[in-house]
Amino acid sequence: QVQLVQSGAEVKNPGASVKVSCKASGYTFSSYGISWVRQAPGQGLEWMGWISAYNGNTNYAQKLQGRVTMTTDTSTSTAYMELRSLRSDDTAVYYCARDCTGGVCYNPLWYWGRGTLVTVSS
Amino acid sequence: DIVMTQSPDSLAVSLGERATINCKSSQSVLYSSNNKNCLAWYQQKPGQPPKLLIYWASTRESGVPDRFSGSGSGTDFTLTISSLQAEDVAVYYCQQYYSTPLYTFGQGTKLEIK
Numbered sequence: 001q002v003q004l005v006q007s008g009a010e011v012k013n014p015g016a017s018v019k020v021s022c023k024a025s026g027y028t029f030s031s032y033g034i035s036w037v038r039q040a041p042g043q044g045l046e047w048m049g050w051i052s053a054y055n056g057n058t059n060y061a062q063k064l065q066g067r068v069t070m071t072t073d074t075s076t077s078t079a080y081m082e083l084r085s086l087r088s089d090d091t092a093v094y095y096c097a098r099d100c101t102g103g104v105c106y107n108p109l110w111y112w113g114r115g116t117l118v119t120v121s122s
Numbered sequence: 123d124i125v126m127t128q129s130p131d132s133l134a135v136s137l138g139e140r141a142t143i144n145c146k147s148s149q150s151v152l153y154s155s156n157n158k159n160c161l162a163w164y165q166q167k168p169g170q171p172p173k174l175l176i177y178w179a180s181t182r183e184s185g186v187p188d189r190f191s192g193s194g195s196g197t198d199f200t201l202t203i204s205s206l207q208a209e210d211v212a213v214y215y216c217q218q219y220y221s222t223p224l225y226t227f228g229q230g231t232k233l234e235i236k
Binding site for chain 1: 153155160162164170171172173174177183215217219220222223224225226227228229230
């Protein structure tokens with residue numbers, strides 16, 4: 001069965017960086033992509049970006065351009081999301097979700113990780 | 123970006139009664155290649171990730187009870203729970219995947235028991 005296992009909760013100071021991992025199993029990792037979605041406390045869902053595990057192509061939400069980097073390691077079937085210059089409003093649960101590999105595939109997000117809480121506080 | 127607007131923001135319904143949640147997109151999400159609407163509904167319970175309920179606006183995901191149904195086309199969509207059960211208490215989100223992979227979600231509708 002498809003599983004996405006995310007890394008544990010993080011507490012960071014403002015201005016720091018965080019790197020969240022998402023280890024996939026139950027499918028051929030390089031045949032799909034990963035989208036990252038975040039959810040601030042008590043708030044809705046915000047798509048952050050997408051990466052193809054096939055060729056590393058990315059597409060980031062405009063508001064995060066320059067602060068976010070998504071990567072994959074096909075040898076360990078793991079996706080990573082790094083967010084830099086953290087601010088208090090980056091405090092959120094960060095989810096990874098399996099997506100398509102081509103970037104334009106007209107599919108919903110079927111499989112989600114359980115989320116990683118990132119708290120930004122001094 | 124396509125803006126998704128849900129109504130109401132919260133809803134209280136008696137057990138066994140019908141619950142209806144609306145979702146409006148700022149532009150059509152009809153995919154011309156298959157004449158289907160790129161609209162999904164998710165259910166999220168506290169401390170859990172979103173769970174896919176409905177896709178292509180009206181196709182129920184495997185294992186989802188048939189009391190959940192989706193309808194609509196173009197820019198206006200509805201999620202209906204025909205007979206509310208206690209386990210349906212959750213927040214419900216609509217999502218467009220027309221502008222894939224630039225997905226956008228509605229703000230969520232909190233469903234409670236009256």
